[in-house]
Amino acid sequence: MKKNPQNRVGIDDMALYIPQLYLSIEVLAKERGIPFEKLSKGLGLDKIAIPDAHEDAATMAANAAAEIIERNQLNPKDIGRIYLGTESALDGAKPTATYVLEMLRRKYKKQYGVDCFQNCDVVDLTFACVGGVDALQNTLDWVRGNPDRIGIVIASDIAKYELASTGEYTQGAGAIAMLIKQNPRLLVIEDTIGVATQGVHDFFKPKRSFSKEALIEEILQLADIKDISATDILAKLPDSLEIHSILGENDQSLYLHKDTPIFDGPYSNQTYQNRIREALLDFRKKRVAINELTEEESILKHWSRMIFHLPYAAHGRRIASEIFMDDLKLSGDWAAFAQENELLMPQKEAFEQQDAYEKAYGLFLRSITKTGLYKAFVKEKLYQAEATSAQVGNMYACSIFLALMGTLEADYLEGNELGNKKLGCIGYGSGSKSKVFEVNVQPGWRAVVEQFNIHKKLATRQEIDYATYETLHRLQRSNSVQAAITGFKLDRVSDEPLRKGARYYSWRTGEQD
Template identity: 40%
Template structure:
């Protein structure tokens, strides 16, 4: 989202130019961890121009950020003597240091704490955006659809119940009730909130439930999903607003909104999003486990019309680790 923000600023200053935002990521968790079922990978690209045909963005952006120890990927260290089982600090694969740093793709996290900071940041950014735009009444009522960062498909609907309650046209809660959490749970299970979810949140969840977590690409895949689902329903969204609640662990939320343009429905149909997802290749658990543990080093699908990693330099001293790619027809 920050890249999108930067590109929009660039195009605003250079209206004859265009910019491309590419969000590509992989969400990998330890086997048998609580985050394993949310894993996902993918990429989404957006073309930004001064004359958009899908969605336009106003120059209103609200941010809430706080440095917390949540969901990060620290370097782990191992003493070389424990690896080699000797006291002396002998060279080991070119490493002269007494401790070896190890990087893992899998993050350190606490699921409940992650939910808490996610809710805190999105709530703060939401209210800041409401104040920034001078919105009176319910902000979310002005949005035809809502796209949230989705580390798993139903994260948004579970977290948005609080904003649904606090920012209703007639607020359902003030936040000061002694039984606040109990009443919030009751509201989240009520028919009114379920209807709200089905109308405004579910369209953006559809693709996430099939793909998993895309980290940086989540909010953009949510947008594409919402557009395709609404296009298939025949919903007329031209001129309507979509609200975005982006989030990144650490923790930071950015809230903004966009207005759909006349070409959104054609672009949604042309994406063939769900038709492409149906063509995914199913693998068995043994293959999944081997891929996860990097015991299998070849793809389950033959490469076609894409860039692939060809080789990694292991011999030339000045190029150790250099990665070489090639295009496969």
Template identity: 40%
Template sequence: MNTGISHITYDIPKIYLNIEDFSKERQINAEKLKKGLGIHKMAFLDQHEDTATLAANALLKLFRQNNIDPKSINRIYLGTESALDSSKPTSTYAVEMVENFLGDRVFKHTDVTDMTFACIGAVDVLQNALDYVKSNPNDKAVVIASDFAKYDLNSPGEYTQGAGAVAMLVESNPKLMSFDSTFGVGYKSEHDFFKPRRHHPINQNSQHLTTDQILQVYREEPVFDGQFSNQCYQDRICEAYFHFKNLKNIQSKLHEAWSGLIFHLPYAFHGKRIFSEIFRLEKDNVASEDVTSNLYDFNELKTVSKTEEYQNLVSEKIRNAQRASSHIGNMYSASIFMSLISELWYKQSRLMSGDKLGFIAYGSGSKAKVFEGQLVKGFSKQLAHLNLDEVLKNRTPISFKTYEDLHRKMRTQSVVRPQNEFFLDKINTETDGLVGQRYYKYAK
């Protein structure tokens, strides 16, 4: 029995910063960011938004747009690296919002939890959901990816920021895409990107502080080495890609069997830049066991990426999947699934049932997974409600000052008043009782 995705929905912030405005203030060449990295707009959370509201909005859309009975759902698992709490899963906040909206304890018997492994966490959730439904073919699972890619002001990663959530229904006899059990994996513990607990900067050098005063705090902004992270991404996906080929016993060029390539995209053009090595390895017929000893230097890969053959590959199998990222930015765990949405939306007139899409996922830390999905008969009926062009168009641009105020959490009012969505109403302080408790509401 086939298992896979039947429905897919998403939610992104209603505001964005134009990369021209960002570049002017940071004295960066805007054309370099647009033409070199594919970055045009950067989605950013409004004052009332967080990863839980994004997840809840995507989840509610999933139920309402597809007339799904919430009581039929056995699992709701969330992949995120932007958790709101070190104990209480962010998924519980999102599910609570939707349950309060729908009423009647509809998720009373639903298993809910988070999974975290940087940007690949939601792929881990998807694999878990697929395995679960294959073992329990009458059950259904929901996969959610929700994240906020936030970097320090004036840092080298600042222009890649973004945010958003994607929700998917996984069930037997799927209506959109089916998957088998084969996942190629590449893993090695690295410190390319992470979010450690850090000493509070105030008085941290004092010799007279108590244990409580030496605070360990969580920050949204990561510690990272961009160049090293790119290398980890490239190394892991090579390992996972050729592992997948070995598991499938594929001797030919794997990418030629795929109608499209779906990447995790830290920035829009990352996929097409990073895949050139695998393209060259397959072109040179390098054996899987020799991959790590036959890697190419930067200049060689740059030459490969400029060839007509590789440019045709990008045009036919990568370009459409990266378009949404250009106008949203990095969505961390949700990025690869927004890449799927972008491919389905912009290429739908040329896709056919039976087409296979290759997924190339990466999470810092570091791990990659490569797998494939196949479009099923009637899949196009699931695409009409995506409305990607309309959603991207109907957002509000913000000034650079507003962006910085939001980044520093200095605003007390939303840029765009919430409407037909969940929003964060309040977070308890020391005088409110349970410190840090979060309260959400729905705005009609």
């Protein structure tokens, strides 16, 4: 099948927004009694990007979008859509993208008119950490239909875990905006996408219910009040359908949505590994069907770099061993490799218990990572993405795009030539789904990447101590940590009856908070 050269679509430019605050992993490790080397060398962690009190997924997304608009001198009236991939939504019905749109409209209304974004389509897409890839794929298909279409895709998230949980040290935050056009300067993306989906509960953020009676009983116990019961208190509530208080809600139970997830780390690693393997096989099958790959051809050798969703910096190198093995098998090189490295794959039928087999298989995959060929594979194709991820932490839907930007900037700074090279991108979202796609780096990529300024953005941040981190995590601060703010800021959340929960923002240019 021949490709239409006039119908090439992809990413023309990318912009990264990172919160100006960070917590050192060394500080957190000391506070939690965890050996720093375990997090630094084992997981590749160094710093956690921490949102200030005035920041949320909407402000970060708007800041990234504004950089794209201004650097490319875009007229907002020419932007046909702004699609947001996030799992940090601010409302159960109103898309977070509408807050982004309104912030941008207010910022640019004097220059382009009050209705400058009136005909722009916006929506949120949510599928854990792969929502940004979904937004990208959707917008690529839309842009492919008309050369005049221009879209912006944003991934924006705050990766927040409970204090002292096993996910706490992988936290992070930020947003990445991408300009999507035909004939892009940076990356062309073909429409072949490998997909694998399965409904599982490895990581999720459900509505959690708490009965009024249980809440009152807990308060009475804490206050050591014994002369009245929860039932007595509930009986005193007004017999009215009108809602005047929290306990006056009509439901018997109160529902709470938390930004922190319920998660099973080992199980999530397993589902990640399974889905990316299945999606990669689906990608191969589709490429073979259109004669762009042979049955025996190595897809990993086809890619100059591999871009993974990185929950932590070293995750790519730790998770890629199975697809590395599969690729060697397909290309006919596995038998010699296994013999040379004395690798013996455990056979499932030799184990009475599934857990015992899975443990043995995990150790087997780990032994692959210790071989010289695998280490060379990591050095050639994976390591470029790790340095930036280590300085920011997990960004959920942004993570794969941070790995992409970090790789491009690392190669730019090292003087490597990526023009006309192909990069393999492997996304994953818990719940669970993986998408695999290929990007073709354009000859003029260096002129775009030199404007990323990732290293400069990382170098100008403000370190905070543990006490400040905890107050931000607990949402105990009303004032920002930063002395002066440049960018979008959450001003207030309404408490008015017909606007309760509505959020209001402003643009600041270095003013004191």
